Amino acid sequence: MTSGSHKKDPYYKSLTRKMILTVIIVSFTPMILVSGAILYQFHVSYHEKVAAHLEELVQKHKQNIDYFLNEKLSDIRFLSQCPQCENLNQESFLEQQLATLQQELDPVFVDLGLVNAKGRQIAYAGPFKLGEAQYSEAEWFKKAIKSQYFISDVFLGLRGLPHFIVAVRKRFHGETWILRATIDFMAFNNLVENVRIGKTGFAFILNRQGEFQTKLLREVMPSKSTYMELLKNVSKSQDKICIVEAVDDYGKKNIYASAFLKNGDWMLVCQQNKSDAFSDLYRAKKIAGLIFLLGGLGIITMAILLSRRMVIHIALADREKDMMNLQVIETGKLATVGELAAGIAHEINNPVAIMVEEAGWVQDLLEEEEFQEGENLEEFQRALKQINTQGKRCKEITHKLLSFARKTDSRIQVVQMNDLIDDAIGLAEQSARYSKVVINTNLEENLPFIQASQTEMQQVFLNLINNAVDAMDNKGGGTIDITSRSDEDNILIDFADNGPGIHRNNLARIFDPFFTTKPVGKGTGLGLSICYGIIKKMGGEIDVKSVIDEGTTFSIRIPIPEDQLD
Amino acid sequence: MEVKNFNVLLVDDELEFLETLVKRLTKRGLNISTAKSGEDALKIIRGKGIDVAVLDVRMPGMDGIQTLREVKKIDPLMEVIMLTGHASVEVAIEGMELGAFDYLMKPADIDELFYKLQDAFKKKTIQQEKIEKLEEIIS
Structure with a gap:
């Protein structure tokens, strides 16, 4: 048998297969379990970390924005309650107040205006010529007239620029007035625009209708439906910060962290691309995968090589064993045959001895005188001699046999x-x-x-x-x-x-x-x-x-x- | 050659073999007794004086070697010729060590056997004479 021929042997083939499988299973199982457990733990804790980070960010900015809005509102309230508020209908007084506000408090106030209950602007101070403007049909006016304080959504309004209004309702001289101030959209926008998370993270504000209240930094215009859903989800838990994962129109997975502002009118949303947020996690996963792949390849190669070598050794050992067995059988056979032969030889030896003896006896008798004259004496003697010779031949054979066996x-x-x-x-x-x-x-x-x-x-x-x-x-x-x-x-x-x-x-x-x-x-x-x-x-x-x-x-x-x- | 009449015991389990051998040796002038087993042989030896015994090595019951041992115990002077079925040197050597005179292979040539018997008897006679002389000196 050559080494090639036992490779063909199905027994050795299946032996090789079994060994390879065993080695692979034994080495892979702990590897998969350990790396799986570690990766899972890492995955979970990293998710928690990212979520916590987003939550904290949103929380902070929610407070910032709420604080900003409240501050602006209280500025206007303060103005409306000042002792000279009767003068508010005079434009010069308004301009003076606006200047004070802009200088001492914040440059975010763009203009001031006093609107009467019929929606007519009585007085105006600001860069736009909006004196006597009619607001009775404006959305903000309808809402502002109904409540003490009001902050509007962002809109274009008469001036054609995005802005929003802080309004305070006021009664004096038996009439209802609304003191309104416009907040610079850009200044407000900066509050949100500066929120940056990682490479792809940004923030924006939505109102209840899903309209953007801040300018979007990126050219992306995510579909409303995504945010409407977000709004729906978040509205269930009013005060809490909600973290949701969703796929946007571009097919990218994003994480959204959102919280309500302005008593639930607006919603601050932080959005970050999932792949960006979890980039470290994905990198770790990639490295782990690569190591796993290389390690796995190594194990498989080793398993195959080792098993083959081992099986060749086993086959060799088997062959040697077979040969030994064969030899043992052969020797045993020889021994058995030898013993048998010895037995037969011994059994034959005695009769042959007797025959030779008998022939000898006849020969002895022929010596007697009465036979000396016999006609066939010579023939008798020749025959007896022949018997003797053949007997000796038998003896030779049996002795050889016996010496072989004995x-x-x-x-x-x-x-x-x-x-x-x-x-x-x-x-x-x-x-x-x-x-x-x-x-x-x-x-x-x-x-x-x-x-x-x-x-x-x-x-x-x-x-x-x-x-x-x-x-x-x-x-x-x-x-x-x-x-x-x-x-x-x-x-x-x-x-x-x-x-x-x-x-x-x-x-x-x-x-x-x-x-x-x-x-x-x-x-x-x-x-x-x-x-x-x-x-x-x-x-x-x-x-x-x-x-x-x-x-x-x-x-x-x-x-x-x-x-x-x- | 002068043929002295002396007593020979043939021991073999093959009766036919014994019969012919008895006839042939008797014709040559020897007194032959036969036994077909070691046990029988010992009985005969105890009963009457035997000069030389021919023992087959392979026999049922007591084999040649065992019989030889017993014979030497009963009559140390008696000579024994071993008859083997094959050239088994170990057996031959063992026999010689135990005091056998010689050994022969079956089927043995009658003349060879006859001469060996005579030699054995001579040896016995000489030994006996020596002992007698010694006894005389001692006494």
Whole structure:
């Protein structure tokens, strides 16, 4: 399996997905909760702060404006109650009074006028030539005649300029008079115009009909409906300052803070663009959002990378485990088969022994004189000999089997592998020459000595050489290269031949007991199993690599015991 | 070669094997007794003098090694040849350590067995003579 193939594995895919999800959920949940809670708190307190600020501002200006209006009204009242008020119908007196007012009190008074009950101006002092003007139809007059004191809305009037009037009703000489003064609109306007909040905040005054009582600083002409609604809302709570959020005609969200002035005739409104009022809040939100986004991206990237790496590790571990399992199963299988084989071998051994014995008995009997003259004596003897030979062959097989299964342990002694290889070559040389096989050796000198059973090692080497010779016999000759070398902890020996190779299907089974490709009767199928058993017992490994038509290499690795390393 | 008549006990659980072996060894002039288990073998040894015993290693009940131990307790001078079904060196070594004379692999060649038996008997005789001499000196 390559690393690419387990990525395709749905199990590992879903594992990766689960890990990524878990990491993301675990990291995001506290992040969202904490930042959400903090942002919410900040949002609420900032709103409260802005509202409080607006409220305070409106409150202050409401007081200022109310104070201004009351002051002007009391100025006029004072004038109307002065002892020389009989002279008010004389224009010269009025002019004198106006001058006094303008000089000593405030330059906001533009003119003064005395109007009789029929709405006719009796006397006038001021820059406009309004003497004898008829006010009986004027709105302000109708209202002023009905109450003691009156402050009008802003209007254009006869002079064609925006202004408003402060009027005091007065009775003398048995008649009703109205003393009125005009207030400079500009001066009044400044009171409101100077109210500036942030970049977009400004203030204005509305009357009950929603008409502007101050000049608007900006070119904006908000629709009346917005303010009518405001008026409606505010009128419910007469004295309190009301804060409302609404969308204006331009689609912008605004905050309106409003309070009533002049006993509820006028309304002071502070308007500020919401985005301006909450600019700090929005900036904080933007920064938080950016951090959240970047952090989130970081977490997701890390989660994906980490999970992938982890899953690759897990997959590797799984693969190793699988291979171990496979090996355990393989070893177990070998052991079971070995035991079974040993049992069978033992059971067969006895009958074979009996048969050989019986044949021997017959042979003994043939020695008797009465048989010496027998016609078929030779034939008998030949047959008995054959039985004996075949019995020995059986014995050989069973003994091999038993030695494979029984872990035949010859004496363990200190051996030099190179010597053993040489011995094995010596034993196999005869048959190799017969098969036209050349054996080359490349043995590393001074190989470490190791503890091993000499006969077992020879059995292994002889088996491998004989197998190679047999394989090349059909081919008509070849070479076997035997190399030995050592690394830090192991002795490594390779047996490479250039024979026909082992077919892929057989390669996996060559170490199985009874597996043989040799013709019936020529091989027991035990040679390599015995080799496998012996090498495994020593804690080593035996491996095979084979390419068809090119050759086969058996590699043996035998660990050098640790005390031997010193 | 001069063949002395001496007593041999064959112990094996395979009766057929024993029968043939008895016939062949009797023909070669030995006195053969048989037992088909370790327990039987011990009874016979207690009953009459046996010079050499041939013990199969693998038997039901008492196995060859156990029987060997008991035999050596009863008659330390008696020689024992172990017969193994396979080249089990551990068993062979264990047997030798316990005082077996030799061991053979089944199916054993009759002549080999015969010679081993004779060797064993010779050894026994020599040992016995030595002991007798010692006894004479002591007494």
